Amino acid sequence: MLFNSPEFLLGFLPVVLVGFFLIGALGRPSLAAGWLILASLFFYGWWRIDFMPLLLASILFNFSVGRTLARWPTHWLLAFGIAGNLAALGWFKYAGFLAQAVNDLAGAGLPVPQVVLPLAISFYTFQQIAYLVDAQAGETRETSLARYALFVVFFPQLIAGPIVHHKEMLSQFEKPETYRPRLDNLVLGLTAFSIGLFKKVFIADPLGSQTPLAFGPALDGVAPGFADAWFGSIAFALQLYFDFSGYSDMAIGLGLMFGIRLPVNFASPYKSASIIEFWTRWHMTLTRFLTAYLYTPLVMAAMRRRQRLGLPMLKRSMPAVAPFFWLLAVPTLITMGLAGIWHGAGWQFLVFGLLHGVLLVANHAWRYAGRRIGLDWDLGWAGHAAGVVVTFLAVTVTFVFFKAVSLEQAMSVVQGMVGLGEAGPATPRLGGVDPATLGPIEQLLSRLASLPGVLVLTGLAIVWLLPNTPYYISTLAEPVQSRIETTATGIRGWVTALRRSSLLRAQPSVLQGAAVGILLSLALLRALSVAPSEFLYFTF
Amino acid sequence: MNEQEVYQALNEIFREVFDDPTMEVTPDLSADDVAEWDSFNHINIIVASEQRFGVKFHTAEIESLRNAGEFVALITRKRLAA
Numbered sequence A: 001m002l003f004n005s006p007e008f009l010l011g012f013l014p015v016v017l018v019g020f021f022l023i024g025a026l027g028r029p030s031l032a033a034g035w036l037i038l039a040s041l042f043f044y045g046w047w048r049i050d051f052m053p054l055l056l057a058s059i060l061f062n063f064s065v066g067r068t069l070a071r072w073p074t075h076w077l078l079a080f081g082i083a084g085n086l087a088a089l090g091w092f093k094y095a096g097f098l099a100q101a102v103n104d105l106a107g108a109g110l111p112v113p114q115v116v117l118p119l120a121i122s123f124y125t126f127q128q129i130a131y132l133v134d135a136q137a138g139e140t141r142e143t144s145l146a147r148y149a150l151f152v153v154f155f156p157q158l159i160a161g162p163i164v165h166h167k168e169m170l171s172q173f174e175k176p177e178t179y180r181p182r183l184d185n186l187v188l189g190l191t192a193f194s195i196g197l198f199k200k201v202f203i204a205d206p207l208g209s210q211t212p213l214a215f216g217p218a219l220d221g222v223a224p225g226f227a228d229a230w231f232g233s234i235a236f237a238l239q240l241y242f243d244f245s246g247y248s249d250m251a252i253g254l255g256l257m258f259g260i261r262l263p264v265n266f267a268s269p270y271k272s273a274s275i276i277e278f279w280t281r282w283h284m285t286l287t288r289f290l291t292a293y294l295y296t297p298l299v300m301a302a303m304r305r306r307q308r309l310g311l312p313m314l315k316r317s318m319p320a321v322a323p324f325f326w327l328l329a330v331p332t333l334i335t336m337g338l339a340g341i342w343h344g345a346g347w348q349f350l351v352f353g354l355l356h357g358v359l360l361v362a363n364h365a366w367r368y369a370g371r372r373i374g375l376d377w378d379l380g381w382a383g384h385a386a387g388v389v390v391t392f393l394a395v396t397v398t399f400v401f402f403k404a405v406s407l408e409q410a411m412s413v414v415q416g417m418v419g420l421g422e423a424g425p426a427t428p429r430l431g432g433v434d435p436a437t438l439g440p441i442e443q444l445l446s447r448l449a450s451l452p453g454v455l456v457l458t459g460l461a462i463v464w465l466l467p468n469t470p471y472y473i474s475t476l477a478e479p480v481q482s483r484i485e486t487t488a489t490g491i492r493g494w495v496t497a498l499r500r501s502s503l504l505r506a507q508p509s510v511l512q513g514a515a516v517g518i519l520l521s522l523a524l525l526r527a528l529s530v531a532p533s534e535f536l537y538f539t540f
Numbered sequence B: 001m002n003e004q005e006v007y008q009a010l011n012e013i014f015r016e017v018f019d020d021p022t023m024e025v026t027p028d029l030s031a032d033d034v035a036e037w038d039s040f041n042h043i044n045i046i047v048a049s050e051q052r053f054g055v056k057f058h059t060a061e062i063e064s065l066r067n068a069g070e071f072v073a074l075i076t077r078k079r080l081a082a
Helices: A006-025 A029-045 A049-071 A075-106 A121-136 A145-153 A166-173 A183-208 A212-219 A226-257 A284-309 A321-343 A347-372 A380-403 A407-417 A440-448 A451-465 A482-486 A496-500 A510-529 B003-018 B039-053 B059-064 B068-081
Strands: none
Touching (some): A006 A510, A029 A049, A029 A145, A049 A075, A049 A121, A075 A121, A121 A145, A121 A166, A121 A284, A121 B059, A145 A166, A183 A226, A183 A510, A226 A380, A226 A407, A226 A451, A284 A321, A284 B039, A284 B059, A321 A347, A347 A380, A347 A407, A440 A451, B003 B039, B003 B068, B039 B068
């Protein structure tokens, strides 16, 4: 069931929510949890009932391994548990791709298995691997199969995250207060959900219809013109953000309605002034996972090894190439390459990840070397703004690989971006002018002046100037995480006064209530009048 | 080694890692306060501290640290246990 479908909005959600609180109000937390598990399984089975056995088997397998690890925390049992998860993921997600790759590269005649990717497998596999690692380290402990099942299948985050730690969910599921209705949670949850639904149906989906400008001709190997390549690619970068952050807002909002705080997944990523900063704000729960379970162990092992051998470490006062390469570049490239492949089985995803790895390494090298060679000018707000724009454009180029169905398609779009396009302008006339008579920059400007162009510019204004949803809904509940707050106002220093006046934060006032009500009504009307489109991350 | 000496030793490590000779480690100092405190420098601090204090940290312990005060508490606990 999609969050933006009528059956979810008008049927599933109200019934599950009312049932949850009725049972909770009777003082039966375990029954309420059971209700949530059943509802979540129904939610999952609505798509394809035949994916259900794998999900249930995965839960049982990991719960058993986790329980054994609690009593017997050996490394080989942990390795067995992780291998089991990776084997399932490998078969369902990568077997076809690997067989094809071996056939292409080595000319072997392996049969290519046609396996359908089970919904959510990448997400629930990662979440449970993290659980096993934490169980082995004694960081978390689970004794109840029902509670463990709820940790995996809790429907707001089952399909596409946020990827949660067992520890942070357990502490909430254990509390009886979670199962009692709270008005502030319901209000804030509905607010986040409304914003997310609005982002999805009014911004992400319409932007999606602009991406064929760049990706359409490229599908047949024809490079689009400069203006079309950039316009379509920027539209996609914005679509992906509004789609996935919209989904995350909805997930976090739904979680709150059920009294559960899910971790923040997006904190205004396009306000980042560097690629290092970007990854602290984009798909934050994936970054957290990769940092904790892949990057940190890799870097620590490399550092300890160099320490043991008495080799030089990476020093800011005296950076050297060898430690930079082994301690920073290699672990970063491995982590980001695997992050790319996690998204999908295809060369274009590997290139997507490696491009980000290269950008991160370059960013670090700049930090180390810039100061040595006197390149660390402080240009104030202008430098910051330039950093934001350059970061956004670099990310836009990498997302071409993310969107493309093949490496060839991505390369055709990139070819168009560097001005080597072969296709003529996609629209014969723009605002009464024949675009073929215009230069590439003029073409891009006239595209931006068209109606879809206004949508793109509005999207850019939102991501650069407005606070993010986690910031907006954070007032009533808890002190704000400083990372969310510091860039919430956008380009540094933007109307700090306005922010202080708390106009831009959720308040239990008539005005704000009405505003959110209008947002939700519009989003609902739209969601119910068009066929619901899938979220982009549901294919991972 | 008392708590003050742990902070003294951390000052040296932080000054080296961030190449900032004036840096002072306080209990509530966190990654949000230092622009270049990214995940790499975080591990840099941890591994330098392992050598300096003769202890070892698990990945999960490193991840859950929220500020320098918690790190000092962890170091003190580990040194007592050792």
